[in-house]
Amino acid sequence: MHSIKRGIAATVAVAALALTGCSAGGGGSDGPVELDFWAWAPNVDKVVEIWNEQNPDIQVTVQKQDGGDPVITKLLTALKAGSGAPDLIQAEYQKIPTLVSSDALADISGDLDSDVADEFADGLWSSVTLGSDAVYAVPQDSGPMMFYYREDVFEELGLEVPTTWDEYAEVAAAVHASDPSRYLGTFSANDAGWFAGLAQQAGASWWSIDGDAWGVDIDESPTQQVAEYWGGLVEQGVIDNKPMYTPEWNAGLNDGSQVGWLSAVWAPGVLSGNAADTAGLWRAAPMPQWDADAPATGAWGGSSTAVTTQTEHQAAAAEFATWLNTDPEAVAAMADVMGIYPAATDAAAEALTTSPEFFSSQEDFYDVAAEAADSIAPFTYGPNVNVTFSAYNDEFSKAAEAKTTSAFLDAVAAMQQITVDDLENTGFTVE
Amino acid sequence: MTATARPSGSASSRTGVPRTPDASLERAELGSARRRPAGHRFRTRVLTPYAMLAPAILLFLAFMAAPIVYTVVLSFQRVQVQGLGLGSGARKTVFAGFSNYVAALDAEFLASVGRVLLYGLILVPTMLGLALLFALLLDSKRSRATRFSRLVIFLPYAVPGVIASLLWGFLYLPAVSPFYFVTDALGLDAPTILSSDLIVFGLANIGLWGGVGFNMVVIYTSLKAVPSDIYEAARLDGCSEIQIALRIKVPIVFPALVMTGLFSLIATLQVFAEPTTLRPLTNALSTTWSPLMKVYRDAFTRDDLGAAAATSVIIAIVTLTMSFVFLRIVQKRAFGQED
Known part of the structure; x- marks a missing residue:
């Protein structure tokens, strides 16, 4: 009897200890402020470690996420539930209008020093302010698009690096003619951000704000031009029509059946992971141009650090977000261990002097990247990018299966229709 | 398999089963009636089965019934946005009828x-x-x-x-x-x-x-x-x-x-x-x-x-x-x- 009672008492005591332990960890008035940071960039935790060592009062915990889309889904669900959201989140630029419209991001303009904005290119800064006086995030990295190709295969076939899209089409035909299993690239119906980047280069801006109304300009000549061009290449069969990021595509990068990749500045990380056997064989070049006299570049990816509306420590979170993206040591660490292209222009130029390891044979890698970053065309994202991007997946899947130019143009028209219908159904004012 | 067992099983529950507990209950009542007041006995008899069912009922309500009801409620709601829909308070949930x-x-x-x-x-x-x-x-x-x-x-x-x-x-x-x-x-x-x-x-x-x-x-x-x-x-x-x-x-x-x-x-x-x-x-x-x-x-x-x-x-x-x-x-x- 006694031993049972003692056992119960011990259990209760342990449970009580565990409970108090838990509540102390939640960040009460005593002890350090604890911040949760949802991010998916590889090795971001290593950069956060530097902060945690220097700032014992504000401890940041990284919770690794699957990627840019799932993290938004999780955040919106947590906000609806009223709890469970982190203090900080890595948000892609195209997600910011959606998140602001769902009241997910805190306006941190009051917590930032006025000179923070000067660290970034104007185009990037406008995508975190949405053109208003509010600031919804601090830019983290940018994704200027670049053209990657297998230098050894180009030499073998005696091909020149394409500088215009006409030349790209010729090279694509030559590569495919040399071996029917080889392609210069693939048209991926799974990567809406990639297609948006291509359209951005051609001068498209899929959304616009006109006073109190949204404009949707997807089915306009720049995007139509891009769709027609790629539809033509797929119809001729000189460009593959399979999605990117499949085991098959990875194998193709590795075994040389994918000879080129229109990607962005972060491609070395993907290539070294998916096609390790080809180290040193790839080279980076600027995107092919529509008009060689007026070079333009699209952006694919790139993200920011935002503070959520559910945080109880907005000032501390904003302080960390600023440090992560502007402090020279942090920016250098991001460039070094995370392999991203930091958005803070000057700090990035200082940090990025040696080419990524996978491109060690190309000394001017970051000169090419800087040139590309300088010529990124303006592009406005809207509040229902998720709807438009999922429409891209569905409509361009059909088009890529159909392999006709007209199907590609139909897909652009369908994206426009679905986007406008969704905005109107939700009650947005659409011009 | 269950089909062959069912007729005999249901027959016994209709005739035999109710009788036995009644008899045992009568015996138990004779024994305990001297010590306990009738009201207490009644309460125990009625409440015990509910007490035993309670965990199952609670779990069912929390994890089956409540989500179903909530889904039905959600199905009659939609989000209404004003103008550009940016910033806090720009969207609200409204009744949607059958739309x-x-x-x-x-x-x-x-x-x-x-x-x-x-x-x-x-x-x-x-x-x-x-x-x-x-x-x-x-x-x-x-x-x-x-x-x-x-x-x-x-x-x-x-x-x-x-x-x-x-x-x-x-x-x-x-x-x-x-x-x-x-x-x-x-x-x-x-x-x-x-x-x-x-x-x-x-x-x-x-x-x-x-x-x-x-x-x-x-x-x-x-x-x-x-x-x-x-x-x-x-x-x-x-x-x-x-x-x-x-x-x-x-x-x-x-x-x-x-x-x-x-x-x-x-x-x-x-x-x-x-x-x-x-x-x-x-x-x-x-x-x-x-x-x-x-x-x-x-x-x-x-x-x-x-x-x-x-x-x-x-x-x-x-x-x-x-x-x-x-x-x-x-x-x-x-x-x-x-x-």
Whole structure:
């Protein structure tokens, strides 16, 4: 009897200890402020470690996420539930209008020093302010698009690096003619951000704000031009029509059946992971141009650090977000261990002097990247990018299966229709 | 199996069972009446069963009833945005009436139902046919290594649907598949399974691979419950093994077939994991390929919970109605002789 009672008492005591332990960890008035940071960039935790060592009062915990889309889904669900959201989140630029419209991001303009904005290119800064006086995030990295190709295969076939899209089409035909299993690239119906980047280069801006109304300009000549061009290449069969990021595509990068990749500045990380056997064989070049006299570049990816509306420590979170993206040591660490292209222009130029390891044979890698970053065309994202991007997946899947130019143009028209219908159904004012 | 046990069981509950507890209760009351007041005894007698049921009822309310009610509530709501819709307070939730339901029954939804019906039409008969065949083979007198074979046939059921889809996805992709490696080496032109014409067969194959074993075990178990004197009598009358299988075993396991058929049908209507896992690998699967994928897209990609909830309610009602009608029709035939 006694031993049972003692056992119960011990259990209760342990449970009580565990409970108090838990509540102390939640960040009460005593002890350090604890911040949760949802991010998916590889090795971001290593950069956060530097902060945690220097700032014992504000401890940041990284919770690794699957990627840019799932993290938004999780955040919106947590906000609806009223709890469970982190203090900080890595948000892609195209997600910011959606998140602001769902009241997910805190306006941190009051917590930032006025000179923070000067660290970034104007185009990037406008995508975190949405053109208003509010600031919804601090830019983290940018994704200027670049053209990657297998230098050894180009030499073998005696091909020149394409500088215009006409030349790209010729090279694509030559590569495919040399071996029917080889392609210069693939048209991926799974990567809406990639297609948006291509359209951005051609001068498209899929959304616009006109006073109190949204404009949707997807089915306009720049995007139509891009769709027609790629539809033509797929119809001729000189460009593959399979999605990117499949085991098959990875194998193709590795075994040389994918000879080129229109990607962005972060491609070395993907290539070294998916096609390790080809180290040193790839080279980076600027995107092919529509008009060689007026070079333009699209952006694919790139993200920011935002503070959520559910945080109880907005000032501390904003302080960390600023440090992560502007402090020279942090920016250098991001460039070094995370392999991203930091958005803070000057700090990035200082940090990025040696080419990524996978491109060690190309000394001017970051000169090419800087040139590309300088010529990124303006592009406005809207509040229902998720709807438009999922429409891209569905409509361009059909088009890529159909392999006709007209199907590609139909897909652009369908994206426009679905986007406008969704905005109107939700009650947005659409011009 | 349960059918033979039911008549006698229900008879005893109608006559024998109530009498015994009454008698024991009377005895107990005689013994305890001297010590306890009547009200207390009454309260204990009424409250005890509820107290014992309480955990189950609470769990049911919290994890079954409440989410269903909440889904129904959500299905009558929608988000209303003003102007540009930026900043806090720009969106509010308003009553939507039946508009979500009207919108849910669009061409996209009907097309997804059509695809899933085709999928079920391919999958369910093939799966039950194979399960029945394997069960009969394992039950026949001449089969060897039945325990091992049973385990091997059942094993794929233990592999989660997502893992199975990934495995098969790799096998379907020409560049990484050993199948295509062999057909290429032999100079054969193998069909592309991940194309819009054949994808439904590829998906049905995954379901088949995972489902045959489970259904085989259900049918095999009901075969084992058959008394062997029936077979002896048949053999004395000169029945061959095939005749025994077709004329005795199949009719006897028919109720089990009905049950597995019903479960399979419900499962095919709710197919989600397989096409969702294969979708990034191919252009042939849209984000609304199956009805549940549409629900998922509406809820988590489009952030339109009202539409997702309305579609869910419609799917639930259709599934319930179908199960009920199907069960009533087949029950009359399969269990007719017992009522």
